[in-house]
Amino acid sequence: MKKKLLSVLSVATLSLSVLVAGCGGNAQQGAQQGQNQGQEQAGGDQAGQKTVRIGMVTDVGGVNDNSFNQSAWEGLQKFQQDNGLPQESVNYLQSTSDADYVPNLTQFVKDGWDLTWGIGFMMADAVKQVAEANPDAKIAIIDQEVQAPNVESVLFKENEGAFLGGVVAGSMTKSNKIGFVGGVESPVIKRFEAGFIAGVKAVNPNAKVISVYTGAFDKPDLGKQAASGLYGQGADIVFPAAGSTGDGVFNEAKDRKSKGENVWVIGVDKDQSLTFGKEITLTSVMKRVDQAVERVSKDVMDGNFKGGQVVTLGLAEDGVGLPETSKDTVPADVLAKVEEFKQKIVNKEISVPEEPQE
Amino acid sequence: MNLLSTVKTVVEMRGITKRFAGIVANDNINLVVKKGEIHALLGENGAGKSTLMNILFGLYQPDEGQILINEKPVQISSPNVANELGIGMVHQHFMLVEPFTVTENIILGNEPKKGLTIDIRKAQEEVRQLSLKYGLKVDPEAKIEDISVGMQQRVEILKTLYRGADILIFDEPTAVLTPQEIQELIQIMRNLVNEGKTIILITHKLKEIMAVCNSVTIIRRGKVIDSVAVKETNPDDLAAKMVGREVNFRIDKKPSEPKEVILAVENVTAVGNRGVDALKGISFEIRAGEILGIAGVEGNGQSELIEALTGLRKVKEGRILLSGKEITNQTPRTISESGLSHIPEDRHKRGLVLDFTMSENMVLETYFHPDFNKNGFLDFKAIDRHAAKLIEEFDVRTPSIHTPARALSGGNQQKAIIAREINKDPDLLIAAQPTRGLDVGAIEFIHRRLVEQRDKGKAVLLISLELDEVMNVADRIAVIYEGQIVGIVNPKETSEQELGLMMSGGKRTEGGGTVE
Amino acid sequence: MNRVIQVFTKESFLVPLFAIILGLVVGALAMLAGGFNPLLAYESLVVKVFGDLYNFGEAIRQITPLIFTGLAVAFAFRTGLFNIGAEGQFIMGMLGAVYVGVAFDLPPIIHAVVAIIVGALMGGIWAGIAGYLKAARGVHEVITSIMLNWIGMYFANYILNAFLVPKGQQRSEIVHDSAVITLQALSNFLGGARVHWGTPLALICAVIFFIILWKTKTGYELRAVGLNPHASEYAGMSVNRNIVKAMFISGLFAGLGGACETLGVFHYLAVMSAMPGYGFDGIAVALIGGNTPIGIVLGAFLFGALSYGAAGMKFSAGVPIELIRIVISSVIFFVAAHGIVRYLLKPILAKRKEEGR
Secondary structure, eight states: OHHHHHHHHHHHHHHHHHHHHHHHHHHHHHHHHHHHHHHHHHTGGGTTOOOOOEEEEOOTTOTTSSSHHHHHHHHHHHHHHHTTOOGGGEEEEOOSSGGGHHHHHHHHHHTTOSEEEEOSGGGHHHHHHHHHHOTTSOEEEESSOOOOTTEEEEEEOHHHHHHHHHHHHHHHOSSSEEEEEESSOOHHHHHHHHHHHHHHHHHOTTOEEEEEEOSOSSOHHHHHHHHHHHHHTTOSEEEEESTTHHHHHHHHHHHHHHTTOOOEEEEEESOTHHHHOTTTEEEEEEEOHHHHHHHHHHHHHTTOOOTTOEEEEOTTTTSEEOOGGGGGTSOHHHHHHHHHHHHHHHTTSSOOOSSOOO | OHHHHTSOEEEEEEEEEEEETTEEEEEEEEEEEETTOEEEEEOOTTSSHHHHHHHHTTSSOOSEEEEEETTEEEOOOSHHHHHHTTEEEEOSSOOOOTTSBHHHHHHTTSOOEETTEEOHHHHHHHHHHHHHHTTOOOOTTSBGGGSOHHHHHHHHHHHHHHTTOSEEEEESTTTTOOHHHHHHHHHHHHHHHHTTOEEEEEEOOHHHHHHHOSEEEEEETTEEEEEEEGGGOOHHHHHHHHHSSOOOOSOOOOOOOOOSEEEEEEEEEEEOTTSSEEEEEEEEEEETTOEEEEEOOTTSSHHHHHHHHHTSSOOSEEEEEETTEEOTTOOHHHHHHTTEEEEOSOIIIIIOOTTSBHHHHTTTTTTTSTTTEETTEEOHHHHHHHHHHHHHHTTOOOSOTTSBGGGSOHHHHHHHHHHHHHHTOOSEEEEESTTTTOOHHHHHHHHHHHHHHHHTTOEEEEEOSOHHHHHHHOSEEEEEETTEEEEEEOGGGOOHHHHHHHHTTSOOOTTOSOOO | OHHHHHTTSHHHHHHHHHHHHHHHHHHHHHHHHTTOOHHHHHHHHHHHHHSSHHHHHHHHHHHHHHHHHHHHHHHHHHTTOOOTTHHHHHHHHHHHHHHHHHHOOOOTTHHHHHHHHHHHHHHHHHHHHHHHHHHHHOOOHHHHHHHHHHHHHHHHHHHIIIIIOOTTOSBOOOOOGGGOOBOHHHHHHTTTOOOBTHHHHHHHHHHHHHHHHHHBHHHHHHHHHHHOHHHHHHTTOOHHHHHHHHHHHHHHHHHHHHHHHIIIIISSOBOOSSOOSHHHHHHHHHHHTTTOHHHHHHHHHHHHHHHHHHHHHHHHHOOOHHHHHHHHHHHHHHHHTHHHHHHHHHHHHHHHHHHHO
């Protein structure tokens, strides 16, 4: 009985949401097409330029995770627009379970696409398998090193970006309690945590960072729960590094803000103030997955694919950092401090730990 | 007849024919019911009585024929139309909402409104008035789940009256009632008629017809056999018309020749479903070659006694011996294998797996025997042969041995159970309400089989709520009252009055069980 | 045997078929509303599944665990129990198999067989717990089996982190080659698709499902208890023992599915942030398949092909994954609400009946 009811409900809600999403999407596509036509006309003299096709496969978070899957897809779309490529030259496939990674990657590879992205460390095994099975294919992966001659691995120094976020948090906390919400315990998330804690301690040795791991990247309810616990313990700033689980943290902060509590969230991966608003988003530790995707895709178009190599993007490469919009929420003196630390890290005067120090 | 012809005809059904998937359920049936009479519709199970009444109540549409209500032709396309025409039906299986009160059930679908809310006070008052008028004693505020079956039936009757019914159809109303409740129902029907209502009574019980009805229409295999005034006929004549041959009510049986004790029940105490002792130190014996009947009003420990004997209920104190071997608190299987067979009182709940085929049902207690079970795999050929043999021997009418038990009529289901149980060749056969809801032909068959068992030198325990049955079939009658045997009498030397008195706890006889 | 044949006869076959078509039509309407071309989408779906050997092999891979979990749910259902815990039993199967595969060193074939058996037993025991709680304490199996899903998942994550996951990783070590059950020759033929021995095993299990229920003494008891516990008790069967037995066998099927998935597809077990979902989909498969073995194999094929083909719809027709979920949900909806379908089919069925006479 329950099951039936659920099916009915899911049918109903899905059709609604899809209708809405479908309409919105169409308008956008239309606009994009218009833009493309303009660009194509403008760049008509470059007619000889060969077209490339670049695909990406999301992990189970899906393309609307408000986080790095979405960021990657935005990067890919920007790449397509900036280079005046036809719309169908970029595409993505979503994975609903681990088992989908291999066939999804294979779909692009077998279809002869010039580059296939695997977004997220969870896809490492699948990327390796597909790369070995298809030595001619070009594959790139974010967040994990895969050793294969035809795979370019893109890593980020999340700890450096998170350090700056920690500087902001440490400078602005009033309760001297700061929360961290992690997704699945993994090296990437550990780097976020380590850098963040180090940043806080660097400016405010008295502040305490409380870390919680939810064990999931796709469970906003767990994020909300964790945030509720942290704010409840007196933390006034929480930094989630947990994919769409982090949406729940924003949600909880919004609830509390509307009740008059002065709480903040530090966004992750993207400039999340654009999604969740400046009332609660203090700043964001951006991981420029979009830029990385754009950059490597451009390399492929220009024939500079670095197969077998690991590219690590840190502050120096602008692969991580805080967004411009922070100036609206963070006082100038704090931002100055941030800039100061950034230079020190770029100049290697400070080395940011990769694992949380006890 | 002449007398009645001056009275108005309230229901006339002319040439009604109804077919179901190749079967003619009603074949050109004519029925005339006069105002203010109780008209019986008599027939065996499956004769077409219920179909005809469902047509009158608007649940089915006839393929041919015409219906006149109060001498005007009508189209009864749904029960709602029937209600508007003043026709109400009291179904055999009650359609009541258990957690609701009597009043709430009666007004369901017809609630008196006060603004947006239900005017429950007014409804209660109306229900009280109605029940006073027709002598239907019910508490309007009681919950259905707390009142007896007889009371629930009254609620069903009140429901039809509340909706303004003048013609009431009763579908086998006595099947679920105790003898006392039947008496009360008969009185209620008389009250209704005195107040100007007309009643059509579907039944196959001749005694009731003789007691309460004015006229009777007999239906056999979808056709009207006869329509007569009750005072111009007699039970034997009615039975012959219903079954199509002479029926013997008195069972021809030799005097019993009791031999050794087969079942000895000694001071057995057991807790009932309500958590209190339902059996309070009950004791009795059954010998080989006799039928012991247990008479009693429902709920005096009969069900608990059967369950205690068959291993389905734990015995708290006392002993049960089967052929000298103790079977107290053994598992049902051990007891069954020790030579006890059991025709359960509720054949749908206990007796059959309704969704199993007949063949599968015939080995319900013996499937693990080496005849059918080869190293954990069942030999379905052997099982089918076994089933075919029993079905033939006991004349179970089924389209095939692979037909699900659910598809068979009640009588044939019961015959199948009896076939299965007797085939186990038990030392003791427990028959609990073996003829409940069955028609005359089937009852006769079953009674003959029980006597046959006895004559083979087996012991039979017959537990029945029908006094007639116990008096006809048993060699000795033990009366059960509040978990004890209050007396054992010889059916030839007793009367219904005496038994009735004992059943209500008013009299004990010597040899009457264990007096504390 | 009759019951199996019934699947293909008249109404019982026609109704699910019509339900599927209705589901596809509703999905098509949703696609039209979203501005997509449903014909192109369905074509892409078919092409994705049947278009080339690799994808066909991968679709088979997707279908296989659904047969196992479908059988698990249906087996319990046939015995009067509602096993919502196939998910947890599947996970326990994966865990058992990966543990044996990683921690033991055994000769080829034997290693795989032991790993599969351990996985199956883990699934069986996991379901047996729910059965035991029902038999001994009267706790409804729906509640316990749902809860055991979560316990199973976190238990598996705990065991993985404690014993099987190397530092800095998110998954167990790869199982030894001796425990891998890939059908290598077939896989090569299918362009590297991850086909494995689990598929033939699943089909064998469908046959075993039939044999246990309709040929053995055990099956007779299980069905009797499922259909009428009172009559079974009267007939001397132990209702409680049969409940535990039924859940155990049901769990064996799910556990087998999990074991084969690990040993055949991934060769490792990742720390789970969400349940794999095969157990829940198994409920739908059992429903679509009418709890008959052939029905389940067909239902799993439908369900697996739809979900696998979803990527094709996205890839070639641009239809988002959410839409294919609408199609799948509508199909289940119409199969579950067969009253609606029967109503719509009434004229056709009535006509058939007339002709039949």
